[in-house]
Amino acid sequence: MEEGYQELQESEKWEIRPGGKYYVTRNGSSMIAFCIGDELKSYSYKVVASHSDSPTFKLKENAEVEIREKYTQLNTEGYGGMLCATWFDRPLSIAGRAVVKSNEKYVTKLVNIDKDLVLIPSMAIHMNREVNDGYAYNKQIDMLPLFGGSACKPGNLKKMIAEELEVEESEICGTDLYLYNRMMPTKWGANEEYISCPQLDDLECAYTSLKGFLKGRDKNTVNVFSCFDNEEVGSGTKQGAGSTFLYDVLYRVNLALGKEEEDYYRAVASSFMLSCDNAHAVHPNHPDKTDKNNCVYMNEGIVVKSHAGQKYTSDGVSIAVFRDICRKAGVPLQFFANRSDMEGGSTLGNIAMSQVSMNAIDIGLPQLAMHSAYETAGVKDCCYMMKAVEAFFNASIRV
The missing domain is CATH 2.30.250.10 (Aminopeptidase i, Domain 2)
Known part of the structure; x- marks a missing residue:
């Protein structure tokens, strides 16, 4: 790869080293890349997760x-x-x-x-x-x-x-x-503030989080980019967020670095995940479909998603940590919650937690027409996500 990442095969023995950069795929549709810090004495994982599929x-x-x-x-x-x-x-x-x-x-x-x-x-x-x-x-x-x-x-x-x-x-x-x-992407609006194209959910988050990952570096952690397939049908496949893929990669990294099992569980307990999947912006024709206080708009920043029924991983601790990262990076945040009388969607964060449990927050970028064949989002928000993810991977986070 242009960025110097070496491909690993799940069916072969892994030879990795501190300071190295690697990636592994499963089914040709899910990928996990990781960058190993140079000084891994007491280490942790910092993970971003998104999904590659669309309806x-x-x-x-x-x-x-x-x-x-x-x-x-x-x-x-x-x-x-x-x-x-x-x-x-x-x-x-x-x-x-x-x-x-x-x-x-x-x-x-x-x-x-x-x-x-x-x-x-x-x-x-x-x-x-x-x-x-x-x-x-x-x-x-x-x-x-x-x-x-x-x-x-x-x-x-x-x-x-x-x-x-x-x-x-x-x-x-x-x-x-x-x-x-086959419709080509377009930038439009009175000030060209919107973008429309197929599959913004969730390739917008996949792309922007990857760009932020490639710029991030932390000598005391293993930085991880993960992009899973089959989120739109429940994540229950061998390459989905509900599979052992993330666990397998993180555990094998620990072993290949000569660490003990105890080191792995301590690392996971100190780790943090950004679950990145797009969110619903207020619809101009139907503003009543969103909560009047916890609603979001395109071009006004990254969305933090919360749910009392735990469909999202965000909680007070993870929100506080991510809020501080974004404050230091100069990235605006918005907060989303469903109307209390309406059922919302779910995403891959909680599903991934069933295999590898760590502190996590669900975030995304605001968009219109989610699951349409041609979706709409804000131009500025792509830059916000890249900047925030880069800051996340450069930050020192010890849970």
């Missing part, structure tokens, strides 16, 4: 569906809780991975059909006069993308993927393929 549609194994020999649709199923209406009438394509058999070995290859390939057409209002009064979208009927016309024959999709990968169709043994939105 979309996954192609089923037998994906092509013919309609009266005139159309070919792709058979999909929903991944995560998306806003279905936002996926209609916009250019989409397919990306993911394929497993290819080569010389008696299975090799994973990334796939991206880099063109406007499919589209989910709306039904005309003349055929559904009540659609603007509320409509329950059926994912098996309403949400299937159109792939081609009468000239499109069964097998065309696999042929296209094989051509993209420059392999024989018979060599493709498995796939994980998803729809993605």
Whole structure:
């Protein structure tokens, strides 16, 4: 990597040293990177966590569906809780991975059909006069993308993927393929204060926390950047925040540094995590949907999320620590809590705590249209998060 990080394999013995920089992936979709301090006598971990996935549609194994020999649709199923209406009438394509058999070995290859390939057409209002009064979208009927016309024959999709990968169709043994939105990002507003693009939740936090991590350094800690897959479907996979991935990496770091088991548990007890996942900004058309005192706005700073039912990890201790870090860094904070009569969402912080328990706070960046195919956030907030995460990794925190 350009930043000097060395890749480690989970299936191999780790050789690491103080001052070293390393990263490890699981499933090709989750990553943990860590930077080891030079002076690890009594040490701790400082961790940032985000997630890499967003709501979309996954192609089923037998994906092509013919309609009266005139159309070919792709058979999909929903991944995560998306806003279905936002996926209609916009250019989409397919990306993911394929497993290819080569010389008696299975090799994973990334796939991206880099063109406007499919589209989910709306039904005309003349055929559904009540659609603007509320409509329950059926994912098996309403949400299937159109792939081609009468000239499109069964097998065309696999042929296209094989051509993209420059392999024989018979060599493709498995796939994980998803729809993605092809609309380009844009900066807009009276003063160009907003950005809109797909997957701001949670790639905005993943990107900004990574940038802050790369600038941070502390000789007495192991700085850790973690980005997990499958948060949108519960984090319960081998590569999710609920898996042993974070525990496995932190524990193996301790062992590879020649530390004892007791050192590991002492380090974790002294550690701190920033769980970074975006938050709901006040909607200009529906300000009543948020708590009137604990609500947040784009371009006004990082959001600290709290919940009495413990859906978020934030508490008085972690808020106090993070508030001081941001004060010294000159980063503004906002505070979010759900209306007491409305159920809110959850995130990966508490799920990760089931495997590795440490002091933690849930933070994020304010945005509109969460889980839309095209989301909106504030330009300034990206800079705030990078600055705060850098300050976090440079700070001396002993719990």
